[in-house]
Amino acid sequence: MKKRCYFILTALLVLISACAAIQISSFDRGTYEHLTFLKAQMSELYSNYTQIGIQISKIRKMQILLEQYAEYEKWKPHNTETYKQFQLIEDMFNRHLRERLDSKNPWSKSYTEHKLSMINNLINISIKTELHKNRGC
Amino acid sequence: MIIKLSSTIKELLGSEDPFLQKCGNDLKRATINLKHKTITEKEFISDVADIKDLVTAKLLEESVKHKALLEKAAHILENIAVEGITGIIESISL
Numbered sequence: 001m002k003k004r005c006y007f008i009l010t011a012l013l014v015l016i017s018a019c020a021a022i023q024i025s026s027f028d029r030g031t032y033e034h035l036t037f038l039k040a041q042m043s044e045l046y047s048n049y050t051q052i053g054i055q056i057s058k059i060r061k062m063q064i065l066l067e068q069y070a071e072y073e074k075w076k077p078h079n080t081e082t083y084k085q086f087q088l089i090e091d092m093f094n095r096h097l098r099e100r101l102d103s104k105n106p107w108s109k110s111y112t113e114h115k116l117s118m119i120n121n122l123i124n125i126s127i128k129t130e131l132h133k134n135r136g137c
Numbered sequence: 138m139i140i141k142l143s144s145t146i147k148e149l150l151g152s153e154d155p156f157l158q159k160c161g162n163d164l165k166r167a168t169i170n171l172k173h174k175t176i177t178e179k180e181f182i183s184d185v186a187d188i189k190d191l192v193t194a195k196l197l198e199e200s201v202k203h204k205a206l207l208e209k210a211a212h213i214l215e216n217i218a219v220e221g222i223t224g225i226i227e228s229i230s231l
């Protein structure tokens with residue numbers, strides 16, 4: 001009898017541990033809205049890169065937004081992939097910005113469109129990742 | 138590095154996956170543009186870094202296809218983006 005109880009208890013413990021190990025990331029409407037908002041904002045911001053002067057206040061707002069969204073992802077459970085994707089968006093945005101600031105002349109329309117398509121493709125990958133997550137009941 | 142870049146572009150273009158083909162095309166276009174001096178080396182490195190970020194983001198997707206090829210591409214692109222490729226692009230044939 002004692003042996004049987006010990007076996008059931010062990011089996012239960014194994015079952016509980018297995019359940020805890022299953023990490024399911026869930027779809028978050030907030031993340032989806034952040035990403036679609038970012039995509040729309042990027043188009044507007046990048047169009048400024050063809051101008052002689054750059055509106056630093058708009059750029060700073062975007063940097064703060066990116067930091068805020070990345071922070072939002074950081075603390076969600078089982079969310080490493082989306083958090084890393086937000087970091088990649090932030091990195092690409094800042095790299096493009098550095099490149100534009102280092103450039104003596106404004107970007108050409110075609111180069112701006114090319115760089116915008118790169119960051120949009122990156123955001124699209126994150127949107128797709130979010131949409132593929134478990135939507136629950 | 139040049140052989141690796143050249144073979145990676147060919148492998149990406151030869152795959153049936155639209156994402157990989159697009160990466161291959163972007164990389165091929167950037168390489169040809171650099172060869173013809175339509176873009177600067179700095180712009181080429183920037184394009185390589187962009188493609189590397191796209192590949193890295195794709196690798197984070199759940200149940201990603203062609204993982205081995207994506208990992209190989211990410212590794213080569215990372216090396217080019219970090220080390221630069223002064224001069225060597227001249228001899229690439231695509």
